Amino acid sequence: MRLIIAEKPSLARAIADALPGNSKREDGAITVGDSLVTWCLGHLLEQASPDAYDPAYKQWRLDHLPIIPQQWRLTPRPKARGQLAVIRRLLKRATNVVHAGDPDREGQLLVQEVIHYLGWKGPVSRLLVSDLNRPAVVKALAHLDDNARYQPLYRAAEARSRADWLYGINLSRAWTLVGRQAGHDGVLSVGRVQTPVLGLVVRRDAEIAAFQPRPFHVLWADLAVEHGQLRAWWQPGEHHPLDDLGRLLERAPAEVLASRLPGAEGRLARLETQQKRQAAPLPYSLSALQVDAARRYKLSAKMVLDACQSLYERHKLITYPRSDCRHLPEAHFALAQRTLQGACGGDGTLRQWFTGADFTRRSKAWNDRKVGAHHALAPTGTQADMSRLSNTEANVFRLIVRNVLAQFYPTLEFREIKAEFEILGEMFRAQGREILEPGWKPLFTTRDEAPPLPPLREGEPARVIDHGVEDRETRPPEPFTDASLIKAMMNIARYVEDAEVKRTLRDTDGLGTEATRAGIIETLLTRGYLIRQQNALRATRTGHALIQALPEAASRPERTALWEQRLTAIAEQDAVPAPFLDGLVTDLRELLAAADAMRMREAFGNAQGVEAPARTKRQAKGRRSSGPRRSSNGKPAARRRRSNKEPS
The missing domain is CATH 1.10.290.10 (Topoisomerase I, domain 4)
Structure with missing residues (x-):
């Protein structure tokens, strides 16, 4: 009897529908001919809690850290025991097993860890399904692979799971304990991806808060040319007070020139046209x-x-x-x-x-x-x-x-035009774009293009028919939104200062994965570190304080992005996981040495940011004025232990 273990019920049903023969449902499985199809419910297993390794770890104490398992253990998730029992029973009837997890790193781990946990020693094949339509599943069933080929993917996922446990358990316990010494009541969770993402938002919020707007001034002139009108903008020379972007910082020079412009005549000194082609955006990731x-x-x-x-x-x-x-x-x-x-x-x-x-x-x-x-x-x-x-x-x-x-659809074709007019010895610039072939563009926007410049020829006369001086201000950076934060996570090299690391990360996937980025944002919202204000994502006071209290290395993207690079090397180049985990333990010891209650107290005292709504501030329950009662070793006193919930 062949047992196919799918990652989730929907995939199991699609596989059963694609198998020849009549199907029959039984408890937790579907029988089709000589095949049994069963399923996981997402992860059925999770890393064991620290007290599974030593009951003493049930108490949170700084002198226990770092907690490093010698023999790693998995434990069933609370709601998964029933389905695990089903798979255990079905394995006793099986002669071979088909691993039908999703075709990615986590999908490989999710099913394979169940097969290992339940002690299966027989042959395992791999079924890769990326399309649940019946013809696609039938084709996939006809091309089963040896699961041994996917062991590097499994080892990478297993290393990721263990590394996240080491990082999250140890740092969350450390900063929660020093947070309580500093008077903060509740768990402060730290994660190898969520914390650098929070750091991005905190630093952006700080830039916005510290921003000092500076005035600048622009002068425009509407020009009559041979075949119509256009608006051109004065390009002040370097002898005027300019910022590093060439913006005019004093109004007087613009006013002096503006007073001379009415009726002034000039000519088109330089005309540059460039024809361009743009292919359609690729299908989506x-x-x-x-x-x-x-x-x-x-x-x-x-x-x-x-x-x-x-x-x-x-x-x-x-x-x-x-x-x-x-x-x-x-x-x-x-x-x-x-x-x-x-x-x-x-x-x-x-x-x-x-x-x-x-x-x-x-x-x-x-x-x-x-x-x-x-x-x-x-x-x-x-x-x-x-x-x-x-x-x-x-x-x-x-x-x-x-x-x-x-x-x-056809390629988008357009002509870019740059025109520089000389008027009263000063340069005025106009730019425009003329669509030659709209191609794929109408599928993406219903907005009309800005009207193109009229036909122009170099040397033709131009006359000023209107003008104006506008007072403007520099603007602060935009706060992050879901769109810009996801984009930042995808292109994390832009936020890295070290030139060598930036080069290394430019071609990698960045912070998190396609499967986890949305969940990371939601986790930060749920835990009260971020809040949505209309479409903007802003850091709360707790989020600001945590980032200020942590070592900078824990809140910047370099470490976790390089993690993903090393995990990719394990998955794709069959690198050995041990050096990666050993290096992490060394890093952990350095980070834990920086856990300091005084720094945490100062961070909360200096923290800016909005308050999280009450619905996300579960951590705020309990006493606040003097902080929780505690024992001499820095751990919470006995009556507080119920709140020591490991971050998930």
Whole structure:
């Protein structure tokens, strides 16, 4: 009997539907012919708590740290024992096992750790399903692989799980304990990804708070030329007071020139035209989709992820969504017209876009060399019943289909024009863009382009018909939003100061993964470190204080981004995990040595930021005026122990 273990029930049902023969449901499984299909419910197992290694660790004490397991243990999640018992029972009937976790690092870990935990010693095959439609699953079942090929992926995921435990347990306990010594009541959780993400927001908020606006001034002139009118802007020379961006810092020079402009005549001294072509944006990765959906529809990253999961699992309208790839397999090109015809059939906007597509075109989106474990998000070809989709699901679905359809539209072609006019011995500049071929652009925007400049020729006369001096101010950086924070996590090298590390990180995936970035933001919101103000993400007072109290290395992105690089080396180059974990333990000891109650007390005293709403401030319960009663070794007194909940 073959036992197929899927990552989740929706995948198990899709596999059962693709197997030949009649299916029969039983407790926790589906029988189809000589195969049994069962499932996990996400992670059935988790890293054991510290007190599983030593009961003394149930008390939080600084002198226990760092806690470093010698033999790692897993324990069933509280709600998973029933399904674990089902899989244990089914393994006794199995002659071989098929691992059907999602095709990524966590999917490999999630099922394989269950197989190991339950003691299976027989053969294991690997089933990779990225599309829940029946033809795709049938094809995947016909191409099972040896699970041994995916051990590097498993070792990387296992190393990630253990490293996160070491980092989170030890640093969260340390800063919670010194926080209590400083009078803060509650758990202060520290994580290898969430804390640097919080650091990004805290530092941006600090830049905004410290920003001092500076006035600057601009002078414009409306010019009559041979074939129309245009507006040009004065370009003051270096002998005027300018900032580092060339902006005029004093109004007087602009006023002096403005007084001479009425009726002044000049000529077009320099005309530069450049014809450009721009290919359509590639199909989406999850993070790129989250960025666009946040900008267009004001959706949070989690809302986009949830919509994608529903479109994938429930409606079977899109392929596997948690992908970091923006390319498609070359074999998909031949099927694209039929797939998109099905995908567009249930929506008027999509049908209209489909009729304008030219399926003889082939963009750079189809490239096997750039497709790894996953390919870009794409429609499966199933016709959507839009009445069954929520508004969010429908909007996200249209975005995904649109970006694939755009590959069959012409390239956007336009002409960029820069014109420099000499008037009264001063230079005025006008810029414009003329669309030659709109190509794919109408699929992405309904806004009209700014009117192009009139036809121009170098040397033609120009006359001033109007002018004005405007007073402006420099603006502070924009606060982070879901879109910009996800983009920052994707492109973390921009926020790294060390030139060598910046070069190293430029080609890596950044902070977190496609599957975790939305959850990281939601975790910071839930724990009261961030708050949403309209569309902006701002750090709370607690968030500011935690970042100020931690060593800078714990709140900056370099460490965790390099972690991802090392984990990738384990997954893709079969590197050994031990040096990575040993190096982490060395780092932990240095970080723990910096835990200091006085610094924490000063951080809370100096902390800026908004207060979190009461619904997210579970940590604020209890006494505040004098802090919790505590014993001589720095741990909370006995009556406080109930609040020592490990951060998840």
